[in-house]
Amino acid sequence: MRTPANQMLFAARVAKGWFSQEAAAQGVSEAGKSVLRDSGYEVSVRTYRRWESANPGWPRPDQATALRAAFGRGPEHLGFVAGPATLIDIQPPALDRIPPVKRREALATGAAVIGLPWLSPSPARAATDLRVGREEIDLLHATATDLDAIDQQFGGDRLWRSARMQLMWVHHVIDHGVYNDDISQELHTIAGQLTTSLGWFCYDAEQQTEARVYFAEALNTAMISDDHPLATRTLSNMARQSVDLGKPREAIRFARTAERHTAQWDAPPRVAALLAIRTAQGYARLGDEMNTSHAIKRAWRAFDQGITDRDPEWTRFLNEAELICLEGMCRSDLGQHKRAVRLLERSSGLQDVEHSRNRGMCLARLAHAAVQDHDLDRTTAVTKESLRLIEGGQSSTRNRRQLALVRDSLQPHAKSPQARDTIELLTAHIA
Numbered sequence: 001m002r003t004p005a006n007q008m009l010f011a012a013r014v015a016k017g018w019f020s021q022e023a024a025a026q027g028v029s030e031a032g033k034s035v036l037r038d039s040g041y042e043v044s045v046r047t048y049r050r051w052e053s054a055n056p057g058w059p060r061p062d063q064a065t066a067l068r069a070a071f072g073r074g075p076e077h078l079g080f081v082a083g084p085a086t087l088i089d090i091q092p093p094a095l096d097r098i099p100p101v102k103r104r105e106a107l108a109t110g111a112a113v114i115g116l117p118w119l120s121p122s123p124a125r126a127a128t129d130l131r132v133g134r135e136e137i138d139l140l141h142a143t144a145t146d147l148d149a150i151d152q153q154f155g156g157d158r159l160w161r162s163a164r165m166q167l168m169w170v171h172h173v174i175d176h177g178v179y180n181d182d183i184s185q186e187l188h189t190i191a192g193q194l195t196t197s198l199g200w201f202c203y204d205a206e207q208q209t210e211a212r213v214y215f216a217e218a219l220n221t222a223m224i225s226d227d228h229p230l231a232t233r234t235l236s237n238m239a240r241q242s243v244d245l246g247k248p249r250e251a252i253r254f255a256r257t258a259e260r261h262t263a264q265w266d267a268p269p270r271v272a273a274l275l276a277i278r279t280a281q282g283y284a285r286l287g288d289e290m291n292t293s294h295a296i297k298r299a300w301r302a303f304d305q306g307i308t309d310r311d312p313e314w315t316r317f318l319n320e321a322e323l324i325c326l327e328g329m330c331r332s333d334l335g336q337h338k339r340a341v342r343l344l345e346r347s348s349g350l351q352d353v354e355h356s357r358n359r360g361m362c363l364a365r366l367a368h369a370a371v372q373d374h375d376l377d378r379t380t381a382v383t384k385e386s387l388r389l390i391e392g393g394q395s396s397t398r399n400r401r402q403l404a405l406v407r408d409s410l411q412p413h414a415k416s417p418q419a420r421d422t423i424e425l426l427t428a429h430i431a
Helices: 007-015 021-036 045-051 061-071 103-113 134-154 160-176 181-204 208-225 228-244 248-262 269-286 289-303 320-333 337-350 353-372 376-391 397-413 417-430
Strands: none
Touching (some): 134 160, 134 181, 134 353, 181 397, 269 289, 337 353, 353 397, 376 397
16 A cells, blocks of 8 residues: 555544545545535545645644644644744633534544554654564554454445455565564564454455455465464364355365464364364355265254363354354255254344344345245344344345345245335335
8 A cells, every 4th residue: 555655644534434535635625615614615636635645734723624624633733844933823712512423423434543543743753764663562462353343233335445454554664664573573464364354344345356365365374474373263264155155165174274274373172163063064055965964963962061261253243143153054055944943043133243243144034945945024123133233234235145045945836915114125125
């Protein structure tokens, strides 16, 4: 990523979630309209671009006021150097005059703003002196964790772009920061974690080609650095994607390769449970009931050993509700629809709000299994519940695609008024 010469303003822009100069110009303009009470106020992209160039001139008083309102700090803290005849900008009024960010807009920028305040250097620090210590590492770790948490609740559609910018910033820090060997290792670990997370977000957003690229990059990073936990996690993600891409044999190979990596870091039982259920999903898509059942049993045996203080963050999603859901999905793929309905319905009732995206997938699979079981009442009720999650802010193209399959599976029942109404409802929401 090419970094603008005014790194202080660039860092502040990224911290706001404005990943283009156009977006930043618009953001400063909106802040200026509010603080200056001028509905026609505007900062052009050309002007903002000049601000991020080397040695930008001090902004006009109105521009300085707009910058202070937009970023919460004055030009002197944004890379501008005051001259001897510099005019003082107008102090902004109380913050409550600035319109609050809407929840959906916050989701649109994703979690890139979480954990990034440190990217705005202090005025005493030179713009090129990007020192990285324990505090910065802790914030970057927290940001990666927060990105995964947002994905679990809302999905990857509006998250992958922000995660990509966060990853680009971490690479910028790796290339240009000042740090010791221990910090270097942690920065590369964080970059690997973000890369495989980004692959997962792209997968959830149905950006499958990009997902495979990021997964491959994360796996290469793991191989080079002998990071066996990262290799395990990435291969697990790749196995899940391969099932959806209609490559079940590839999924099984990925899961088995991941299991070999677990021996290198003495992985806890929860990791074994995850890889076993990934293997089961591959066998189920192949229609191999015997090996599917065997892998499911292995998954539950490992899961029943409980959690440990060594469980990595990326296995926390695998609670009882999720494992039941994944087993139900396996039964559905095997054509065992009644059994699948029982499992998926149980899972949807157990899942917590922090894992709403997974509950949405469970409901969509339940609706599809119910159609195959000729239970249109359940299909309609479950479909409506799934759509309520979407209306509540869930943004997973993968879940929407599953609901499209529900709609298609209802077509043979279109003579039924109930089926027609459900088809129309789905078309209106996911077309």
